[in-house]
Amino acid sequence: MADYEQLKLSNQLCFPLYVCSKEVVRRYKPFLDELDLTYTQYITMMAMWEHRQLTAKELGDILYLDSGTLTPVLKTLEKKGFVARQRSQDDERSLVVTLTDEGWQLQDKAASVPEKMGQCIDMELEDLQIMHRLLHKFMDTFIKK
Amino acid sequence: MADYEQLKLSNQLCFPLYVCSKEVVRRYKPFLDELDLTYTQYITMMAMWEHRQLTAKELGDILYLDSGTLTPVLKTLEKKGFVARQRSQDDERSLVVTLTDEGWQLQDKAASVPEKMGQCIDMELEDLQIMHRLLHKFMDTFIKK
DNA sequence: CTAAATTAAATTGTGTACAATTAATTTGAT
């Protein structure tokens, strides 16, 4: 007789991870709508604000996204006027992404988003800190090649 | 001068949640390929194995998915022969989902997936347990209406 | 008792995600 206990959703680690992730992204929506950004576009902009200039490859490494996802996201951000895309002069294979003035200005509007989000999360700070630490520890095990 | 420190990816809770969720789902893939299931189809089957019979509404409540996602997933599972879909006799609005023999048989093949996944995760059991507990605590704050 | 409100699925439209492939460029080993 097989042990099906492990097949229950409540015993999985992945399922609550998947649900919490989706739920938090969903709660960003009203705030990100004001910036005309989706969540994926938002984290892309966050990486750009922090690094000023990145290749598509570097963005993919930072965001854990491949070109199949990033290419359309970057084209959309370009269309919205927040970033510029141009081939690297050193290496024609590379796509260099930079922020436009409008992209930089958006950072001001975005500055209040983390705090607003914090108010949406009904959990003790200590628990959030532990979760933050464990998730980063977990991420560190995803040895990126 | 605005404080942009909070806009760094490393200070976010959502970003590692989002990355870890995607990575774990990605690691399920080789095991789920053997069952001819995607991750979404897998958690749907897990709910069905646990509850034997559910309406689409109940499945959505359990899996935190809406009909826009579930309808095509259930149609695919029906096409693969794992579930049957039929209207409730009590309430024609409701869609009752049941498992086929093949759907039940799949549970045997799926029984080893959780253990195989456990071996893929390079983190101490204690950390995983804490994370599990905190994620469930977090989920409990998503007061479902 | 019936019109209005509610509920449940399905549909539509947009935007990811990711695997696999393709195309262009660069690198490296001989």
Added chain:
DNA sequence: ATCAAATTAATTGTACACAATTTAATTTAG
């Protein structure tokens, strides 16, 4: 120096995910 191997984006195809709308059935209020 040269060509095979590696690297980088882009493309293609499949499958979600969710907001918003639509359609049909049921419930509720007056």
